[in-house]
Amino acid sequence: MDKKTTILVVVWFAVLLLLISSIVLTLGLRRQKNSLNRKVKLYVYGQGLLELDLEEYLVGVVAAEMPASFHPEALKSQAIAARTYTLKRLEKIQKNGSQYPEGADFSNLPQEGQAWLSKEARRQNWQSDYNLYERKITEAVNTTKNQVLVYNGVLAEALYYSTAGPYTEDSDAVFNSYYPYLIAKPNPYDKHSPRYTDTKTFNIVEIEKALNVNLEAKNLTLARSVPQGPETFLASTLLEPWSNLDQTNSSIKILSRNRSGRVEKMQIGSRIFNGVDVRLKLGLRSTNFTFQVNQNGNYITFTTYGYGHGVGMSQYGADGMAKEGFGYKEILNFYYPGTSIVSANKIWE
Numbered sequence: 001m002d003k004k005t006t007i008l009v010v011v012w013f014a015v016l017l018l019l020i021s022s023i024v025l026t027l028g029l030r031r032q033k034n035s036l037n038r039k040v041k042l043y044v045y046g047q048g049l050l051e052l053d054l055e056e057y058l059v060g061v062v063a064a065e066m067p068a069s070f071h072p073e074a075l076k077s078q079a080i081a082a083r084t085y086t087l088k089r090l091e092k093i094q095k096n097g098s099q100y101p102e103g104a105d106f107s108n109l110p111q112e113g114q115a116w117l118s119k120e121a122r123r124q125n126w127q128s129d130y131n132l133y134e135r136k137i138t139e140a141v142n143t144t145k146n147q148v149l150v151y152n153g154v155l156a157e158a159l160y161y162s163t164a165g166p167y168t169e170d171s172d173a174v175f176n177s178y179y180p181y182l183i184a185k186p187n188p189y190d191k192h193s194p195r196y197t198d199t200k201t202f203n204i205v206e207i208e209k210a211l212n213v214n215l216e217a218k219n220l221t222l223a224r225s226v227p228q229g230p231e232t233f234l235a236s237t238l239l240e241p242w243s244n245l246d247q248t249n250s251s252i253k254i255l256s257r258n259r260s261g262r263v264e265k266m267q268i269g270s271r272i273f274n275g276v277d278v279r280l281k282l283g284l285r286s287t288n289f290t291f292q293v294n295q296n297g298n299y300i301t302f303t304t305y306g307y308g309h310g311v312g313m314s315q316y317g318a319d320g321m322a323k324e325g326f327g328y329k330e331i332l333n334f335y336y337p338g339t340s341i342v343s344a345n346k347i348w349e
Helices: 003-037 054-065 072-096 119-143 171-175 204-211 217-225 275-282 315-323 328-335
Strands: 040-044 048-052 147-151 197-203 252-257 263-268 271-274 289-293 299-305 340-343
Touching (some): 054 119, 072 147, 072 315, 072 328, 197 204, 204 275, 217 289, 252 289, 263 275
Antiparallel strands (some): 147 340, 197 299, 252 263, 289 299
16 A cells, blocks of 8 residues: 555545544434433332423422422522433433333432422422412423533532531532532521421430440440530631540540531441441431430430531522522522533533
């Protein structure tokens, strides 16, 4: 093969490769665009598979995830967060396949993604307020139709939860993934939440069973005066990470807190736990907690601040901001700083 022929072969190969890449990219973008138009496949436990329009599905999600009595601007914020979350998950399903029964995209259970309520369930829950609440939520979804959150042109991880407490949380502290728009910051807006504080008391046997540890009352009594870190709920600015310097032989102590004030590491018995595990195993409302050992050392009471993982948007915080006059764009900018609200169509142009 002479030099001229070799050059022609290389050029044609490059052109062919470019053509194939363009076709693949076009098909990929077309599949993504179809996410806006195709039916959402929802698996409802006890009922089976449903196919819904995206916006119809979102009405059920917003109704399940946020109280319908909330301010309309908060409901709009929830609609955009839920739409972004939904489309982000559909992208992943296109790549990795479904994890739900009957090849569904989602289920109706909150622990598996987002909660969802049917029209019948909404009617039953809201009773005489049904017409008012249905109209509010439908308007929130329709008013924000196709609007999503993006960061650097890519759909954001629009995580949300009930109540942050005094601070939101860094994403990598909970999910081991860092996103510059999911960061710990002071949060003064959800103090009206009925879930802002909570207490839960356990006896020694319950703690031992839940965490697979051995505890002794004589060592637990030492914990009555063990430092637990700064009172984060009274602070006005973000805290520096905190470590416990206490050297007593207490069998329960908080060893460290992260910069949002939430428990990072904790010693219980002879084992070291991270705060997320303690929260899940004991059923606490958040990882921002303190504890108190009773006089005899046989009961431990945990006091928590906030409800949920704390990453992204506080739903009660959104309502609090809306009641102070903030619009949905300002609410989303506060809880997802650095993101932009765009039409989903523009992402795949």
